[in-house]
Amino acid sequence: MRAGHLTKRFFASLWPSGPSSTSEEWVRSVLSDDEHELWRRMSRADRRHAVGVARRVERSLGDEATKPVLAAALLHDVGKVSAGLGTYGRVVATLAGAAAGRSMADAWTEGKGFTRKVGLYLRHPDLGGDMLAMAGSDALTVSWAREHHLPEDDWTVPPNVARALKAADHD
Numbered sequence: 001m002r003a004g005h006l007t008k009r010f011f012a013s014l015w016p017s018g019p020s021s022t023s024e025e026w027v028r029s030v031l032s033d034d035e036h037e038l039w040r041r042m043s044r045a046d047r048r049h050a051v052g053v054a055r056r057v058e059r060s061l062g063d064e065a066t067k068p069v070l071a072a073a074l075l076h077d078v079g080k081v082s083a084g085l086g087t088y089g090r091v092v093a094t095l096a097g098a099a100a101g102r103s104m105a106d107a108w109t110e111g112k113g114f115t116r117k118v119g120l121y122l123r124h125p126d127l128g129g130d131m132l133a134m135a136g137s138d139a140l141t142v143s144w145a146r147e148h149h150l151p152e153d154d155w156t157v158p159p160n161v162a163r164a165l166k167a168a169d170h171d
């Protein structure tokens with residue numbers, strides 16, 4: 001499941017095309033000005049994936065898919081921009097995190113060059129949460145960025161919303 005998901009993302013990222021202009025206009029209408037500044041820093045492949053997540057969340061939650069929920073779908077991985085890793089580096093980071101445990105990521109963040117980038121990539125939930133908090137995002141949006149890789153027991157986002165966000169990210 002996880003490997004298949006990563007493989008799909010990997011191949012999608014080799015031929016990166018961004019979201020359609022219609023989708024970008026929709027995103028613009030959902031996000032605040034400051035959130036949209038963060039959005040523009042994401043890669044085309046990540047933006048296209050995130051639009052898909054948000055559309056699926058909108059379909060599954062209906063009226064409960066409020067702007068903060070859709071912003072969470074669109075921006076939960078925004079912390080990845082801090083690492084600046086390409087496709088290959090992300091694969092290495094993911095494997096390194098799985099092999100060494102995510103607790104190593106803090107130490108790697110203190111390192112230099114590629115090691116630091118791997119550490120930043122693995123810490124993308126917290127970094128993204130900080131970026132969204134600074135952008136003045138809703139508490140739900142900030143929380144989901146921080147919590148989206150945590151086990152369900154650790155979620156503070158309402159369970160039905162969190163489950164819809166999680167499920168939409170794996171399609």
Ligand SMILES: [Fe+2]
Pocket residue numbers: 076077124125148149
């Ligand atoms: Fe993530």
